[in-house]
Amino acid sequence: xxxxxxxxxxxxxxxxxxxxVIAQKCxxxxxxxxxxxxxxxxxxxxxxxxxxxxxxxxxxxxxxxARGRNLxxxxxxxxxIDEAQIIFISVNTPTKTYGKGKGMAADLKYIExxxxxxxxxxxxxxxxxxxxxxxxxxxxxxxxxxxxxxxGVQFQILSNPEFxxxxxxxxxxxxxxxxxxxxxxxxEGQKAIEALVEVYSNWxxxxxILTTNVWSSELSxxxxxxxxxxxxxxxxxxxxxxxKTGADVNEVxxxxxxxxxxxxxxxxxSVGFGGSCFQKDILxxxxxxxxxxxNEVADYWEQVIIMNDHQKRRFSNNIVQTLYNTVSxxxxxxxxxxxxxxxxxxxxxxxxxxxxxxxxxNAKIAVYDPKVSRKKVLADLDYLETRTASANADSVLxxxxxxDACANSHAIAVLTEWxxxxxxxxxxxxxSMQKPAFVFDxxxxxxxxxxxxxxxxxxxxxx
Ligand code: NAI
Numbered sequence: 044x045x046x047x048x049x050x051x052x053x054x055x056x057x058x059x060x061x062x063x064v065i066a067q068k069c070x071x072x073x074x075x076x077x078x079x080x081x082x083x084x085x086x087x088x089x090x091x092x093x094x095x096x097x098x099x100x101x102x103x104x105x106x107x108x109a110r111g112r113n114l115x116x117x118x119x120x121x122x123x124i125d126e127a128q129i130i131f132i133s134v135n136t137p138t139k140t141y142g143k144g145k146g147m148a149a150d151l152k153y154i155e156x157x158x159x160x161x162x163x164x165x166x167x168x169x170x171x172x173x174x175x176x177x178x179x180x181x182x183x184x185x186x187x188x189x190x191x192x193x194x195g196v197q198f199q200i201l202s203n204p205e206f207x208x209x210x211x212x213x214x215x216x217x218x219x220x221x222x223x224x225x226x227x228x229x230x231e232g233q234k235a236i237e238a239l240v241e242v243y244s245n246w247x248x249x250x251x252i253l254t255t256n257v258w259s260s261e262l263s264x265x266x267x268x269x270x271x272x273x274x275x276x277x278x279x280x281x282x283x284x285x286x287k288t289g290a291d292v293n294e295v296x297x298x299x300x301x302x303x304x305x306x307x308x309x310x311x312x313s314v315g316f317g318g319s320c321f322q323k324d325i326l327x328x329x330x331x332x333x334x335x336x337x338n339e340v341a342d343y344w345e346q347v348i349i350m351n352d353h354q355k356r357r358f359s360n361n362i363v364q365t366l367y368n369t370v371s372x373x374x375x376x377x378x379x380x381x382x383x384x385x386x387x388x389x390x391x392x393x394x395x396x397x398x399x400x401x402x403x404x405n406a407k408i409a410v411y412d413p414k415v416s417r418k419k420v421l422a423d424l425d426y427l428e429t430r431t432a433s434a435n436a437d438s439v440l441x442x443x444x445x446x447d448a449c450a451n452s453h454a455i456a457v458l459t460e461w462x463x464x465x466x467x468x469x470x471x472x473x474x475s476m477q478k479p480a481f482v483f484d485x486x487x488x489x490x491x492x493x494x495x496x497x498x499x500x501x502x503x504x505x506x
Contacts, residue, residue, distance in 0.1 A: 379459020
């Protein structure tokens, strides 16, 4: 089947960039990204390219090239479903906040709504692609809904999880390590796989396109995130031991990373991982393992989350302890609020939890992040429901420049590894701060000895 029209439901961090790259690489395919969120779609369509809702290096150029040519953003979900041969589902799958599996299982209500809508609208055969990260065996549920509520047309369900990392999404999409496509072993299933393989073949070498059964594909995505997060928790566990023993975690990471069996990536100690995926996907894996009675498997992976929570708490406790056991009414400057550099995404960012702890101790938090607004910072804190919105607003100070954010501050905490932090005039910052001036480098990105030479008291992670 020659694919000429694709629709993607969900114009978020995955749907937007993924479809922009497909549109750029396949000019003969019309790609329509739809979302219920009118504000988000309007932002994607904004004439000023700086206003598109997602910040990713290089994304603006790709959107500019393809938008209006063969890339469209719309709120007309039904029309896009009706016209498309392939429908990607790229909606959010957050952790459940209610009922059975609360706090662990993935909430599939958005997925089910999509499936029901596709079934209602589709008048010819469709390939439905799970792009969202889903629990293993979700395709079964989607298939059941489609087959039982549809108009008698045929649906093929494929699993095509997305492995992009925020901050490098465009590069990851243009040059992926692999594309994974899971499908049914029937001849119709194989034809659907081939159709999607052909789309990716426009720019991805054949050797990097892996096809599997649906369940392997679904489980591979959860497993990949669990392995990645596990490496961070492992090195963070070692960082605490380093602080007690005089070892330096950066040196340990380098020494073990040179072992080709271990490898050097994802071995950077930090205040803890964040982002919308790692925690939710591991909790989901834990929940699935428990639901099969695999308690040892569940406990093993749950420890990755426990370690990460410990690392965040340890960081805030250390700030309080170092600042003479009180931060009450002290100004503490946060460099960074996003969960990592080069993104404006703040979901599950360690900064949120560290700030929450320090506000509990009556600190005033002065946040400076090059891509995150005060509105977002306050929304993240309000979401925790620790205190009233007005109490949060009173505790968070906002400044337009990093230098203003540091004036009269007792301490700086680095929560995100933005490159620009390294380039700042640290002498100027030091001169404007209360003394002793502390720096807590939660990302181990600053030059500790250089800061100490200026007069700062510098503490990194794991040394
Ligand atoms: P997101 O929250 O940024 O975007 C999801 C969008 O779907 C929202 O704009 C929402 O309004 C829309 N939506 C929800 N239900 C809808 C419906 N019924 N009809 C139309 N639109 C609807 O989420 P994000 O980050 O793009 O994640 C999507 C999925 O991709 C999740 O399953 C996530 O686990 C997975 N994923 C995310 C990665 C990331 O780096 N953010 C990486 C790889 C996978």
